[in-house]
Amino acid sequence: MKQLKSLVIAVILLVGMQVTAQSKVAHIDLQALMTTMPEMKTAQDQMKKIQESYDKDFKGMAAEYQTKLQKYEAESTTAGDVLNETRSKEMQDMGGRIQKFQQDAQKELGQKEMDLLKPIMEKAQSAIKKVAKAKGITYVLDATVGSGVIVADGEDLLVAVKKELGF
Template sequence: MKQLKTLAIAIVLFIGTQVSAQSKVAHIDVQALMTAMPEMKAAQDQMKKIQETYDKDYKNMVTEYQTKLQKYEQESATAGDALNETRTKEMQDMGNRIQQFQQTAQKELGQKEMDLIKPIMEKAQKAIQKVAKAKGVNYVLDATTGSGVLFAEGGIDLLADVKKELGF
């Protein structure tokens, strides 16, 4: 039984060696590619403008909230219980609106970023596939730091060729 296991392991190793000898593997730092793409710069600029608009609106809402709160606190001693209660509810509602605005803004920013980056990623993917096919590469690994590639020295680096394919 032990000999059968050893034989099976040997066969698997032999087949794996044969497959890897016949396969051509390349790598590319997808993050570096995406960062270098002109479309990505334009998308980042667009996201920055949208972010600034949301930030401005948020700051205006918070300033209005703080101004009213300060005014209401100064007048609370002379305003009366009914008016103070109404103002407290108004401030709570205003605080909830600010919080909801912030959550909605974050969600919309995330969606907008996905919408902007998706076509850029698809363009990069198509260029990678085209270059890989032209070079006869069977597998392309992402060499971006932290992507799980443990070693990417040697082999074929497609970054320069893909940039050329994309025209930059």
Template sequence: MRKMKSLLIAAAMFFGVSSTAVMAQSKVAHIDVQALMSELPAMKSADAELKKMGEGFEANFKSLITEYQTKVQKYQAEAATAGEIENEKRAKEVGEMEQKIQEFQNSASQQLEQKRMQLLQPIMEKAQAAIKKVAKAKGFDYVMDATVGGGLLVADGPSLLDDVKKELGVK
């Protein structure tokens, strides 16, 4: 049993030293992808287009809500004198409007997300290609994303942000 324990400890030490040696031979850099993306002119243009599209959806949504609230207030004010059949008809109409509003919200959200992905994909691909090109030119084996909350705990090594911005023509 002691031999087994000794073998396991020796193996753990061997693999620990081996992986450290491999890591020491690899060159690692980092880049804050979020900072890079926020400075790209194409990203600013995409954000403006998404904002405009969102504002259009918001205006339509407000119009639907105003129409809904107006009908609800009218129907509540007239409920006592309208009669049971008319009130049931109106209740059904209000329910249909609520459903229409919910469907509009879902559709608008999906359309915005699709447009966002459509606009961002080529920008991300261009940025990734530039990061790869700069990393290769500088001899780095690995590039970590240093975006806050991205999982990189220490970023004291070389940053490629300025070089990639230069590659993409961003000042």
């Protein structure tokens, strides 16, 4: 019985080593690939325009807030308690709207960036899969700095994938 167990374990290990030995592994710096894709420049330009639009709106709101605040502070000594209280509430509401605008703008920018990057990422992944399949590669690791790949001595697919994408 013990010999049978040992034999089964030895066979499993042998088969596992053969499968591992037959697997080809390559790597690609996905970040380098995506930053060189022409679509990325277009997406970055779109994001810059949207960001500038939000910045312009925010600066306008902030300028209006500052103008009102200065006016109300200058008139506070002669305005009376009821008017000062009303103005104080108005400024708090305006500050809250500005803060909400900032939060909403950040959320919308993040969503827009995801929407713009998704098709670029899918195109890159499709090209990587195509090149890997053509080269008989079983596993492709992301060699982007900080992605967890410590040694990247295998085949680098960056040039082949760029060629597949046409640049």
